[in-house]
Amino acid sequence: MAVFFKRTKEIEGEIDEYLDCVIQAGLLFKQGIKHYLEGQQEDFERHMKQLDNLESQGDKLQHDIINKLYLHTLIPEARGDVLGILECMDTALNGTAETLHEFYVEIPEILPDLHKLYLDLADASVSALEHTVTATRAYFRDIKSVRDHVAKVAYYESEADKIADHIKKILFRKEIELSRKIHQRYFALHIEKISDFAEQVTDRLAVAAIKRSE
Amino acid sequence: MIWFFLISGLFLGWSLGANDAANIFGTAVGSRMIRFKTAALIGSVFVILGAVISGAGAAHTLGKLGAVNALGGSFTVALAAALTVFWMTKLKLPVSTSQAIVGAIIGWNFFSHSPTDMNSLTKIVSTWVFCPALAALFAFILTHITKAHLKSTKIHLLEQDAYNRLALVLVGAFGAYSLGANNIANVMGVFVAATPFKDLQIFSITLSGTQILFFMGAIAIAVGIYTYSHKVMSTVGKDLFKLTPVTAFIVVLAESLVLYVFASKGLQNFLLSHNLPAFPLVPVSSSQAVIGAVIGVSLAKGGKGVNYGILGRISSGWVSTPIIAAVVSFVLLFFMQNVFLLQVYK
Numbered sequence: 001m002a003v004f005f006k007r008t009k010e011i012e013g014e015i016d017e018y019l020d021c022v023i024q025a026g027l028l029f030k031q032g033i034k035h036y037l038e039g040q041q042e043d044f045e046r047h048m049k050q051l052d053n054l055e056s057q058g059d060k061l062q063h064d065i066i067n068k069l070y071l072h073t074l075i076p077e078a079r080g081d082v083l084g085i086l087e088c089m090d091t092a093l094n095g096t097a098e099t100l101h102e103f104y105v106e107i108p109e110i111l112p113d114l115h116k117l118y119l120d121l122a123d124a125s126v127s128a129l130e131h132t133v134t135a136t137r138a139y140f141r142d143i144k145s146v147r148d149h150v151a152k153v154a155y156y157e158s159e160a161d162k163i164a165d166h167i168k169k170i171l172f173r174k175e176i177e178l179s180r181k182i183h184q185r186y187f188a189l190h191i192e193k194i195s196d197f198a199e200q201v202t203d204r205l206a207v208a209a210i211k212r213s214e
Numbered sequence: 215m216i217w218f219f220l221i222s223g224l225f226l227g228w229s230l231g232a233n234d235a236a237n238i239f240g241t242a243v244g245s246r247m248i249r250f251k252t253a254a255l256i257g258s259v260f261v262i263l264g265a266v267i268s269g270a271g272a273a274h275t276l277g278k279l280g281a282v283n284a285l286g287g288s289f290t291v292a293l294a295a296a297l298t299v300f301w302m303t304k305l306k307l308p309v310s311t312s313q314a315i316v317g318a319i320i321g322w323n324f325f326s327h328s329p330t331d332m333n334s335l336t337k338i339v340s341t342w343v344f345c346p347a348l349a350a351l352f353a354f355i356l357t358h359i360t361k362a363h364l365k366s367t368k369i370h371l372l373e374q375d376a377y378n379r380l381a382l383v384l385v386g387a388f389g390a391y392s393l394g395a396n397n398i399a400n401v402m403g404v405f406v407a408a409t410p411f412k413d414l415q416i417f418s419i420t421l422s423g424t425q426i427l428f429f430m431g432a433i434a435i436a437v438g439i440y441t442y443s444h445k446v447m448s449t450v451g452k453d454l455f456k457l458t459p460v461t462a463f464i465v466v467l468a469e470s471l472v473l474y475v476f477a478s479k480g481l482q483n484f485l486l487s488h489n490l491p492a493f494p495l496v497p498v499s500s501s502q503a504v505i506g507a508v509i510g511v512s513l514a515k516g517g518k519g520v521n522y523g524i525l526g527r528i529s530s531g532w533v534s535t536p537i538i539a540a541v542v543s544f545v546l547l548f549f550m551q552n553v554f555l556l557q558v559y560k
Contacts, residue, residue: 008376073246075375077458140371
């Protein structure tokens with residue numbers, strides 16, 4: 001039986017490690033955007049590489065967790081939900097890495113007076129992601145508090161939407177080329193998308209939590 | 215020749231193992247919380263232990279209802295019960311081995327002009343009504359306790375799953391023990407008065423003739439578990455009632471408790487020694503206990519989706535099963551005595 005609980009502890013550890021990856025990815029993403037806007041290319045690239053590594057690590061952990069859950073037929077009632085949650089979470093994790101990569105490849109020229117708004121947008125999106133992680137941890141340990149964290153994610157997601165809208169309004173009222181407007185808007189949309197991914201995770205979490213509390 | 219006579223009892227045992235083990239391990243195996251091999255091993259070992267150690271109580275009550283005193287009679291009574299169960303199952307009518315065997319014994323009483331002990335009969339029949347009700351009550355209380363416990367402790371979902379598996383194994387072992395203790399009377403009870411087995415000394419343990427009889431019946435139950443219960447377990451686990459692993463634990467525990475309280479001489483003595491009302495030792499239906507427990511869980515969750523029609527079907531079985539079994543038993547005894555010239559009573 002000790003071996004049995006050891007296996008459980010091992011997967012629990014892997015889930016926690018995976019969620020730590022997502023938290024770290026959020027922080028690296030925020031820092032990466034900041035470095036990009038401040039023109040610190042070297043620091044930006046360092047963060048981007050770190051984020052790439054984290055994403056690969058996260059992918060490996062996610063596959064390992066799902067394989068073990070199905071191989072050892074653990075949590076038969078909830079593993080479908082857990083699989084869905086982790087897959088959505090992975091989309092969010094990949095979203096952070098891909099967005100930094102887009103910045104690296106396309107080198108968008110962000111207007112200096114919009115820097116603060118881009119930082120705020122990144123901040124709101126990453127906050128949504130962080131609360132998604134807290135909600136997911138709560139799903140595993142403290143089902144009652146899932147709802148509170150889901151509400152926080154919804155708040156940050158709507159904040160991100162507002163900031164992104166604000167950026168677009170400012171951009172499209174500026175006397176600059178349309179291509180530049182569209183390019184910058186496109187990056188606001190990318191950052192905002194992280195909060196949308198986070199919300200998709202919590203949508204699944206909310207349903208899974210209801211199913212578990214029945 | 216004795217083995218031939220025992221065949222009907224052993225067949226009853228086999229069908230009990232094939233069907234009723236699913237009431238204990240069905241959900242756990244159906245939902246893949248426990249592997250069938252593990253369930254079958256635990257089920258078989260504990261059914262045998264329960265039957266040999268604690269099987270005497272319920273068998274004694276059945277014996278008081280009618281002491282079938284010739285092996286030919288025991289064979290026919292068990293056969294009548296088995297045929298009734300088989301036939302009613304085929305017609306998809308609610309049936310319980312416990313109720314069929316009681317009817318078959320009453321059939322023998324009529325045929326042999328033996329008086330039916332009305333006191334025992336009343337005790338047995340009232341237990342049939344009490345059994346699902348008690349299971350529902352146990353399940354209702356256990357659901358509230360489990361709910362409160364799960365709310366107050368913040369155990370990781372995976373740890374909860376591991377504890378749940380362990381609990382299902384433990385409660386399954388208890389359930390199998392209780393099933394053996396309570397239901398062995400259905401399988402071998404009618405052979406007790408006519409048992410040809412002598413006491414057997416194995417090292418420091420002495421097995422009485424009745425215990426040897428029960429051991430053989432329990433082996434038949436174990437064979438039933440290994441050979442046929444897998445299919446039934448998958449059906450119970452997936453189709454009939456979709457229980458979560460936690461509710462499966464509650465249902466099996468409630469059912470096992472009911473089977474245990476109606477089989478344990480120790481508990482009866484304990485309650486009587488403290489001037490408390492004791493439970494009669496009577497074989498009860500594990501399937502009806504499970505249905506009672508599922509209703510208890512549903513009531514604890516607000517009573518939504520409870521199929522009260524099933525209670526009516528159970529109640530109809532309380533009347534129809536013993537009557538059909540009594541008639542079948544009477545007719546078979548007549549044939550055995552007059553066509554095959556078999557001594558069916560002394």
